[in-house]
Amino acid sequence: MKKRTVSIVMAAAMTAGLLAGHVMPVMAEEQINLRMAWWGSQDRHDKTVAAIELYEELNPNVHIEYEFYSFDDYFTKLKTLVASDEVWDIFQLGGNFPMYLDKIYPLDEFIESGVVDVSKISEANLKTTQETDGTQLGLTNGINTYGIAYDPAMFEEAGAALPTENWTWDDYKAAADKITEELGIFGSSTFLSSDFIAGCSTYIGQQGDLGQYGFFNLDLTGMGFDDPQMLAPFIQMRADMINSGSYPDAGASAEVTNIENDFLVTGEAAMTWVAVNQFPTIYNVCKDMGRTLALATVPRVTADGNSGAMIQSSQMLCVSQDSENKEAAAAFISWFENDIDCNNILQAERGIPANEDVRAALAATATEGQQIMYDYVDMVSGFKVPDEINVLSPSGQDEVQDNYLNYIQQVVAGEITAEEAAEKTYADAAAIFE
Amino acid sequence: MNGASTAKAQGFRRFWNNDNTVGHVFAAPFIFGFVCFSLIPICMSFYYSFTDYSLGTKSAELIGFKNFIELFQDEVFGKSILKTLQYVVVSVPLKLIFALLVAFILTRKSRMVTLYRSLYYVPSLVGGSIAVALVWKQLFARKGLFNSVLVNMGLNKINWFGDQNLAIYPLILMAVWQFGSSMIIFAAGLKEIPSTYYEAAEIDGASGIQKFFKITLPCLSPIILYNLVMQTISAFMTFTQAFVITGGGPNNGTLLYALNVYNQAFKYNKMGYACAMSWVMLMIMSIITLIIFRTSRFWVFSESET
Numbered sequence: 001m002k003k004r005t006v007s008i009v010m011a012a013a014m015t016a017g018l019l020a021g022h023v024m025p026v027m028a029e030e031q032i033n034l035r036m037a038w039w040g041s042q043d044r045h046d047k048t049v050a051a052i053e054l055y056e057e058l059n060p061n062v063h064i065e066y067e068f069y070s071f072d073d074y075f076t077k078l079k080t081l082v083a084s085d086e087v088w089d090i091f092q093l094g095g096n097f098p099m100y101l102d103k104i105y106p107l108d109e110f111i112e113s114g115v116v117d118v119s120k121i122s123e124a125n126l127k128t129t130q131e132t133d134g135t136q137l138g139l140t141n142g143i144n145t146y147g148i149a150y151d152p153a154m155f156e157e158a159g160a161a162l163p164t165e166n167w168t169w170d171d172y173k174a175a176a177d178k179i180t181e182e183l184g185i186f187g188s189s190t191f192l193s194s195d196f197i198a199g200c201s202t203y204i205g206q207q208g209d210l211g212q213y214g215f216f217n218l219d220l221t222g223m224g225f226d227d228p229q230m231l232a233p234f235i236q237m238r239a240d241m242i243n244s245g246s247y248p249d250a251g252a253s254a255e256v257t258n259i260e261n262d263f264l265v266t267g268e269a270a271m272t273w274v275a276v277n278q279f280p281t282i283y284n285v286c287k288d289m290g291r292t293l294a295l296a297t298v299p300r301v302t303a304d305g306n307s308g309a310m311i312q313s314s315q316m317l318c319v320s321q322d323s324e325n326k327e328a329a330a331a332f333i334s335w336f337e338n339d340i341d342c343n344n345i346l347q348a349e350r351g352i353p354a355n356e357d358v359r360a361a362l363a364a365t366a367t368e369g370q371q372i373m374y375d376y377v378d379m380v381s382g383f384k385v386p387d388e389i390n391v392l393s394p395s396g397q398d399e400v401q402d403n404y405l406n407y408i409q410q411v412v413a414g415e416i417t418a419e420e421a422a423e424k425t426y427a428d429a430a431a432i433f434e
Numbered sequence: 435m436n437g438a439s440t441a442k443a444q445g446f447r448r449f450w451n452n453d454n455t456v457g458h459v460f461a462a463p464f465i466f467g468f469v470c471f472s473l474i475p476i477c478m479s480f481y482y483s484f485t486d487y488s489l490g491t492k493s494a495e496l497i498g499f500k501n502f503i504e505l506f507q508d509e510v511f512g513k514s515i516l517k518t519l520q521y522v523v524v525s526v527p528l529k530l531i532f533a534l535l536v537a538f539i540l541t542r543k544s545r546m547v548t549l550y551r552s553l554y555y556v557p558s559l560v561g562g563s564i565a566v567a568l569v570w571k572q573l574f575a576r577k578g579l580f581n582s583v584l585v586n587m588g589l590n591k592i593n594w595f596g597d598q599n600l601a602i603y604p605l606i607l608m609a610v611w612q613f614g615s616s617m618i619i620f621a622a623g624l625k626e627i628p629s630t631y632y633e634a635a636e637i638d639g640a641s642g643i644q645k646f647f648k649i650t651l652p653c654l655s656p657i658i659l660y661n662l663v664m665q666t667i668s669a670f671m672t673f674t675q676a677f678v679i680t681g682g683g684p685n686n687g688t689l690l691y692a693l694n695v696y697n698q699a700f701k702y703n704k705m706g707y708a709c710a711m712s713w714v715m716l717m718i719m720s721i722i723t724l725i726i727f728r729t730s731r732f733w734v735f736s737e738s739e740t
Contacts, residue, residue: 076700079489099703250684251596255575399702403510409685413598 030061032328036090037067038315039074041258043281044349051345055335062328064090070258087320089329094315097137098220099395105319107136110330117334125354128313132219137318139337142277142351144314145380146197148172148296149264149279150271151286158182158270163296165379166307169203172299173237173246179270180246187246189262189269190253195408196401198273198298199234200425206301206308211386215429220394222433228426229419236418239411250409260285264293271296276373277314277351283369293369295376307383312391314351352377396432403428483709489699494706501710511711513686514694515718521602521690522669525609530661533613537620538650551621558614566608567678571595574604574679595680598687605675605688616661623657624650652735659734663726670719691715 038048045068052064067088069077074092078100081087087103097104110116116139118126129140148163155162159182160175176187191198200215204225207213214224241247248256248263256262259278263269265285274282276295283293300307317336319329336342343358348370353359363374407421416424449455458465483501487494505511540551560566573579574594581591595601631649640648651658673692676682682689682697695715699708 072701079700079703083489249593249596250598251593251601251680252576254595254679254681254683255571395703399704402697402701406510406683406686409598409683413685415685 032062032325034062034064034090034323034325034329034332035067035088036064036332037069037074037077037088038092039069039071040350041260041278041281043260044068047346047349051336051342054342054345055332062332064332081322085322087322089320089323089325090332091318091320092141092315093138093318095312095391096393096395096397097316097318098392101131101137103321104137105321105323105326107138107319107330107333110319110327110334111136115327115334116330117338120338120355120357122354122356125313128354129316138316139333140313140316140351140354141337142314142348142353143311143377144275144277144351145309145311145377146194146202146298147274147276147279147376147380148271148298149274149282149293150296151264151291152294153291154179154183154185154270160187160270163271163299165297166303167296167299168303169234169237169299169301173241176241176246176271177244180244183270185267186248186252186263186269187271188241189264189272190248190256191273192253192256193401193405194273194275195238196404199238200231200404200429202298202308202310203234203301204230205310205389206306208306210306210384211388214390216390216394218388218390220390220392223426223430224390228422231422231425232418235408235411235421235425238408239418242408242412249412267291275314275351276376277349279373279376280347280367280369281349283372284367287368295372297380307380307385309380309383309385310389310391311377311381311385348373394432400425400428400432479709479712482706483713485706486704487706487709488703489705497706501707502714504707505710505714510686510689510694514689514691517602517687517689518670518691521606521609521672522666525606526662526665526669528606529610529613529665530616530658532610533616533661534620534654534658536613537617537624538646540617541621541624551618554617555614558612564674564678567675570604570608570675571679596684598683598685601680601684601687605672605679605690608675609669609672616665619657619661620654623654627653655734656736659726659730663723666722666726667719670715 036052038044040048048068049066052066056062056064067077075096078087078091082100082103093100093104107116111118118136118139121139125140125143126136128143129138130136150163152162155175158179160178161171163171163175172188179185179187204213204215207225207230213230216222217224238247242249248269252263259265259274259282262272262282264272265282267289274295279293279295286293298308317333319326319333323329336346337353338355338358340358340361343353343355343362344365348362352374353362362370366374404421404425407416407424410416411418411421482494484496484498485494486497486500536554540547540554557566575581576591576593576596580594584591592600594604627650631653632645635645635649671692672690673696676688676690676693677696680688682693691711692715695708695711698704698711
């Protein structure tokens with residue numbers, strides 16, 4: 001008897017559902033499910049989820065299933081999805097996109113049909129996410145560059161010289177050592193894996209004439225410099241700093257898992273490496289603790305040499321080849337990058353928006369931390385940069401990077417010299433192209 | 435109902451109630467799981483170990499023994515083997531000694547023994563989990579519990595995870611702490627030893643230590659062999675601790691073999707190479723297990739032989 005009751009109730013419910021469908025035309029519209037994923041900090045997760053909820057409210061027929069990860073986990077997951085042809089409809093990629101070209105569905109046809117609006121995005125900004133042949137792979141989430149976030153109060157307390165616009169790595173080391181000596185904290189927090197960007201990509205670009213050298217060459221087919229010893233001074237500096245305690249050793253570095261628990265934020269270090277879009281987040285956290293952070297340029301090799309600055313796309317959103325709703329996915333990306341309400345939620349946490357109107361709207365209501373970021377990017381944009389730079393990474397870079405960080409550890413342990421570490425790093429990187 | 439269909443129905447029933455059928459039906463979920471998630475992947479990984487397969491690009495070309503040749507020129511690979519051997523050689527005996535000791539204490543006839551036995555088993559239940567690894571990371575951190583205890587005792591702090599020679603010991607300690615499953619097996623083995631042996635020894639005036647070394651250990655040796663083999667194999671496959679706590683550092687000082695395989699496969703996108711590594715690991719583990727079995731006749735005591 002009970003069974004029958006249940007089935008009657010279910011049948012009634014289904015009929016009601018069908019009827020309701022007729023009554024409300026909105027419900028009859030085809031329901032679209034999109035899957036989306038990104039990496040980032042908790043702050044980014046919260047903001048992105050809020051933006052997605054707003055989109056679902058505006059477009060009731062679209063449902064977005066989202067997943068978020070830390071950087072490393074994101075790419076592990078992505079690789080397994082690539083292998084099984086199930087990449088998320090909308091996914092985030094950074095400078096390592098050349099590895100995933102097969103999985104990116106270009107946006108060109110949607111731009112042509114008007115689904116994706118690029119009218120307010122400048123040519124230069126569109127170019128950051130194009131292939132060399134002009135194929136539009138995605139839309140950039142924001143413009144970005146690197147910098148050193150620091151706590152001026154700590155510098156002053158220790159009597160260390162404050163960073164200037166063209167300070168050098170020697171100044172950086174001297175300040176860090178001084179702070180460690182005086183305050184007993186790390187002078188500089190760990191750069192984590194970005195130490196590769198600092199010591200390889202940036203450090204090489206800063207040497208020679210403007211645009212003469214790069215770690216890799218412009219079309220990612222080989223090395224961009226010939227003398228491995230150009231890497232050695234940075235490696236030596238890093239090892240010296242670890243040995244003197246002004247830079248965290250591997251054990252301490254492992255305690256930092258993301259920018260929100262960086263030693264600068266916890267008060268155990270006076271400066272750290274940031275992608276500038278991370279700055280407002282840590283600025284706010286430190287502000288709550290009564291500290292005021294500032295943003296300095298990346299140190300140079302020589303004060304009158306190249307800045308090595310790279311204004312680049314922080315990441316982009318792409319449509320995947322595996323998507324069944326490519327147009328809906330592209331429409332979401334267009335909204336995500338161009339809509340002012342959406343970006344008021346996102347607050348430029350992924351970088352400075354590429355859309356002029358959005359940037360103007362956000363700049364008008366910028367918080368202190370954001371204002372510092374905007375001013376900083378304006379300043380860096382004024383630096384002399386080569387006509388063409390390469391901010392992309394070839395597949396295989398991850399291993400070179402891990403080995404590089406490990407060679408530094410070996411120099412610290414006295415197993416090899418900085419010169420040998422430089423030779424090995426060069427050999428590892430050159431091996432990618434064999 | 436005609437006769438034919440009744441016979442058919444009976445035949446079906448007989449087939450259905452047959453022991454073999456019942457056995458296979460009950461085993462089916464396991465067989466399905468084993469074939470899909472073990473057997474097929476094993477065969478695939480064997481094939482991939484001779485290719486340059488990578489997850490990101492999906493291409494797989496046969497390259498013969500190139501992966502295996504490269505392995506033996508790979509510095510990181512060599513170091514990870516040495517570190518894994520160090521981990522196994524130190525952690526397994528310590529763990530077994532500890533498990534035996536606790537099992538021995540807990541076989542005495544006293545109240546609460548069952549409770550204590552369950553309590554000591556808990557670390558093994560939560561064993562390989564991420565949560566415990568994170569707790570361990572905090573305990574041994576620069577400002578963790580162990581260092582504050584050291585400082586309070588007037589000693590110097592130890593930079594556990596910053597020193598490449600030291601970093602593996604917290605991981606070993608974590609393995610030793612998870613002695614529960616060996617302990618349970620030891621406890622069961624201890625109960626099997628006839629009490630008459632001990633009574634006879636007591637009459638002859640044997641001391642407690644003599645009884646332990648002359649009766650308990652020999653009678654328990656088959657169980658020790660079992661535990662030794664099982665723990666050695668699982669120690670070779672340790673992954674979580676190294677992945678979560680140290681990430682393999684510093685200077686690859688805790689780059690256990692399984693973590694290295696994972697890095698090659700998922701981080702550096704060299705799935706073929708990682709498969710080759712896995713097969714080398716299988717060979718190393720087989721050889722070591724074989725050695726243990728071969729030497730066992732010198733130290734494993736079997737009652738049937740006497």
